[in-house]
Amino acid sequence: MEDVAFRAPASPGQSRGEARTGGEAALRGKIAIWWFLASEIMLFGGLITSFVLARLGGAAGTHEPLNVTVAAVNTFVLLTSSYTMVEAFAAAEHGNRPGMRFFLAVTVLAGLGFLGLKVYEYSGEIAHGFTPGRGGFWSFYYTMTGLHALHVLIGVVVNSALLVMAGAAIRRPYRVELAGLYWHFVDIVWIFLFPLLYLT
Amino acid sequence: MTPALATAAAPPHQAAGFWRTYVVSTDHKTIAKQYLTLGLVMALIGGYLAYVMRWQLAYPDTSVPGFGFVGPETYNTLVTMHGTIMVFFVAMPILLGTFGNFLIPLMIGARDMAFPKLNALSFWLLATGSLVLVVSFFVPGGAAAAGWTGYPPLSARAEYTGVEWGLNLWLLAHAIEFAAFLLGGVNFLTTAITMRAHGLTPGRLPLMIWQLLTASVLFLLSVGPLIAGAIMLLMDRIAGTGFFLPDRGGEPLLWQHLFWFFGHPEVYVVLLPPLGAVLEVLSVFSRKPIFGYRLIIGGTLAAGALSFIVWAHHMFVSGMDPRLAMPFSITTILISVPFALIMFAMIATLWRGSIRFETPMLWALGFVAMFITGGLTGIFNGSAPADIYIANTYFVVAHFHYTLFAAVFFGGFAGLYFWYPKMFGRMLGDRLGPLHFWLTLVFFNLTFFPMHWLGLAGMVRRIADPTQYEMLVPYQYLNVFVTVSSLGLIVAQGIFLLNFFLSLVRGRMAPANPWQAATLEWTTSSPPPHGNWGPALPEVERGAYDYSFPGAAQDWLPQRRLAVPAIAGGQE
Numbered sequence: 001m002e003d004v005a006f007r008a009p010a011s012p013g014q015s016r017g018e019a020r021t022g023g024e025a026a027l028r029g030k031i032a033i034w035w036f037l038a039s040e041i042m043l044f045g046g047l048i049t050s051f052v053l054a055r056l057g058g059a060a061g062t063h064e065p066l067n068v069t070v071a072a073v074n075t076f077v078l079l080t081s082s083y084t085m086v087e088a089f090a091a092a093e094h095g096n097r098p099g100m101r102f103f104l105a106v107t108v109l110a111g112l113g114f115l116g117l118k119v120y121e122y123s124g125e126i127a128h129g130f131t132p133g134r135g136g137f138w139s140f141y142y143t144m145t146g147l148h149a150l151h152v153l154i155g156v157v158v159n160s161a162l163l164v165m166a167g168a169a170i171r172r173p174y175r176v177e178l179a180g181l182y183w184h185f186v187d188i189v190w191i192f193l194f195p196l197l198y199l200t
Numbered sequence: 201m202t203p204a205l206a207t208a209a210a211p212p213h214q215a216a217g218f219w220r221t222y223v224v225s226t227d228h229k230t231i232a233k234q235y236l237t238l239g240l241v242m243a244l245i246g247g248y249l250a251y252v253m254r255w256q257l258a259y260p261d262t263s264v265p266g267f268g269f270v271g272p273e274t275y276n277t278l279v280t281m282h283g284t285i286m287v288f289f290v291a292m293p294i295l296l297g298t299f300g301n302f303l304i305p306l307m308i309g310a311r312d313m314a315f316p317k318l319n320a321l322s323f324w325l326l327a328t329g330s331l332v333l334v335v336s337f338f339v340p341g342g343a344a345a346a347g348w349t350g351y352p353p354l355s356a357r358a359e360y361t362g363v364e365w366g367l368n369l370w371l372l373a374h375a376i377e378f379a380a381f382l383l384g385g386v387n388f389l390t391t392a393i394t395m396r397a398h399g400l401t402p403g404r405l406p407l408m409i410w411q412l413l414t415a416s417v418l419f420l421l422s423v424g425p426l427i428a429g430a431i432m433l434l435m436d437r438i439a440g441t442g443f444f445l446p447d448r449g450g451e452p453l454l455w456q457h458l459f460w461f462f463g464h465p466e467v468y469v470v471l472l473p474p475l476g477a478v479l480e481v482l483s484v485f486s487r488k489p490i491f492g493y494r495l496i497i498g499g500t501l502a503a504g505a506l507s508f509i510v511w512a513h514h515m516f517v518s519g520m521d522p523r524l525a526m527p528f529s530i531t532t533i534l535i536s537v538p539f540a541l542i543m544f545a546m547i548a549t550l551w552r553g554s555i556r557f558e559t560p561m562l563w564a565l566g567f568v569a570m571f572i573t574g575g576l577t578g579i580f581n582g583s584a585p586a587d588i589y590i591a592n593t594y595f596v597v598a599h600f601h602y603t604l605f606a607a608v609f610f611g612g613f614a615g616l617y618f619w620y621p622k623m624f625g626r627m628l629g630d631r632l633g634p635l636h637f638w639l640t641l642v643f644f645n646l647t648f649f650p651m652h653w654l655g656l657a658g659m660v661r662r663i664a665d666p667t668q669y670e671m672l673v674p675y676q677y678l679n680v681f682v683t684v685s686s687l688g689l690i691v692a693q694g695i696f697l698l699n700f701f702l703s704l705v706r707g708r709m710a711p712a713n714p715w716q717a718a719t720l721e722w723t724t725s726s727p728p729p730h731g732n733w734g735p736a737l738p739e740v741e742r743g744a745y746d747y748s749f750p751g752a753a754q755d756w757l758p759q760r761r762l763a764v765p766a767i768a769g770g771q772e
Contacts, residue, residue: 046425
């Protein structure tokens with residue numbers, strides 16, 4: 001019912017009013033997602049700044065028992081998934097449906113792999129008694145990586161939805177691009193978290 | 201006329217059922233009214249809590265009519281929930297939700313928001329959050345009682361306040377509310393950036409739009425750290441982490457930094473939309489172009505930017521590093537400069553105008569007077585040496601009611617009385633309007649001005665029984681006076697509700713442009729049809745404030761390009 005009034009015929013002023021073309025819808029989507037990501041940057045920025053200040057103040061303690069090798073592999077997995085996401089968008093733009101499906105599937109699998117390795121890490125740490133209640137560093141560690149893992153999970157769900165509804169994604173390839181913007185952001189957050197939590 | 205055009209012109213509401221028209225509608229005008237309804241309902245709850253608090257302060261430990269016995273624990277809940285409800289579930293839904301949703305598409309010449317379904321989702325998220333908050337009153341242990349600022353350690357352990365689930369639900373309600381306004385803000389910005397009418401350059405946008413957009417940006421960029429803080433607080437409560445608890449190696453002050461990093465921009469999120477409404481009203485009812493259009497935009501943006509570096513003025517007595525007090529005092533006093541510019545621009549707009557004292561104009565003038573009063577006490581609070589003496593007293597309570605309450609009430613009512621005809625298609629009764637205004641103005645001052653004296657006399661915030669403090673006993677008559685005045689203030693709002701509902705059914709039918717205003721929304725019918733503009737979108741050929749234009753036949757020139765040029769001899 002709400003679409004009836006929006007199908008009025010074109011007039012000179014119409015071009016900016018209604019997103020009838022893919023280009024306009026893509027532009028709107030991009031502007032929206034960038035504002036959303038700006039807000040996300042402030043969310044993780046708040047957490048990261050709190051952690052850095054606590055660390056500098058000596059309140060956060062050490063990170064010794066963390067498994068750097070697993071986390072390094074995980075970093076590689078997540079970075080690779082950003083590459084496959086770009087390939088998925090490129091395939092979608094060229095109308096290459098099998099290619100898009102393949103690269104989306106790899107991206108989803110990489111996301112799931114990242115989460116699996118994260119669960120493996122968590123269980124090892126908890127088994128050794130490093131629970132969230134263990135003190136300053138562990139409070140931050142679980143909260144920051146947990147919130148990041150939640151973002152990875154949301155990205156996996158979004159990418160899976162694109163994979164399942166591949167026909168719609170081919171018709172509107174900008175949707176793959178928008179999902180990609182979010183996915184790269186999640187990736188970049190990890191690039192900050194990994195050295196801050198594991199290496200310094 | 202093609203068949204498509206005929207359908208476009210017909211009112212589609214008649215075809216849709218009640219459910220699609222009023223409940224899950226994606227029409228921005230309906231969603232605006234949903235926000236208004238929600239905000240007014242929550243205002244009744246928040247106002248009721250204020251009444252119970254005031255009764256307790258005037259007649260401590262007597263049974264409050266309509267509530268019962270209060271006591272200190274319940275009083276903490278009242279303080280907490282009154283603040284939370286009024287700021288997040290009344291001021292934001294009405295000022296940002298209602299005005300933003302109703303005005304952004306109409307003032308920029310669009311048919312709806314950029315993402316109509318997302319818009320409906322935002323509202324229903326907020327409604328869910330409100331429900332969670334209301335439900336929290338009825339869980340075992342009652343609602344949150346750690347202050348609307350939720351300072352830890354008090355808020356971080358259930359045993360400190362005796363509230364377990366109430367406070368968790370309080371945090372959940374905030375999370376949902378933030379998600380709702382985050383999505384709403386993204387929608388506002390995308391709409392205004394991509395869907396403006398042809399010819400509507402940023403330099404021709406109504407100031408209301410500038411204010412709403414600045415408020416949206418402030419909210420988007422400031423809320424992240426508080427969401428981070430809220431997650432940390434929830435983790436402290438349910439997962440045993442130690443962010444804010446000293447005995448677990450945490451730092452309670454960290455919460456205050458995260459809270460006020462959001463909290464100070466938030467007061468401008470609440471202030472800027474009514475400020476915009478007042479600017480529109482002042483220009484229309486002075487029949488003059490707004491004074492200093494660019495200056496006001498610059499001042500708004502400067503104030504918005506500065507609002508991110510003033511937050512620690514809320515923390516002068518918190519125990520933070522005292523060396524921080526001076527820089528934050530300086531930035532705080534600096535932020536009064538752009539606001540002073542805007543207030544002077546408002547007054548200069550009045551200068552030698554043909555002022556029409558219609559009801560919206562009364563509220564706008566009331567806003568100017570009251571907001572200046574509140575702004576002046578802000579200078580005392582903002583400078584650390586004075587603030588250390590008055591921090592956490594009723595002086596501060598008086599200050600933020602003069603600023604926030606003045607913004608929400610005087611600015612909000614200026615906007616509501618101004619746009620009511622456009623929203624509902626009928627005029628608000630113009631006899632009850634001025635009565636509502638004058639009673640509110642008088643009782644507002646009688647309620648909040650004496651709080652300055654109470655604060656200077658040493659009455660601190662959030663105490664349930666002032667008579668327990670010997671030094672405050674001589675001032676108890678002031679507390680009684682404030683309470684009686686606040687009853688008058690609450691009763692006066694009944695006039696508005698009466699007027700609101702009477703006018704809905706009995707009001708005079710509103711013409712398209714009852715106030716002879718120039719902006720786009722007044723060129724469509726009242727209320728606008730679904731899709732707002734009929735078959736062709738409007739085009740814009742001038743700024744928003746061309747009143748008393750020399751050589752024009754009438755004393756205002758609409759922004760919209762007309763079939764017949766408004767001035768003989770061409771445009772501009």
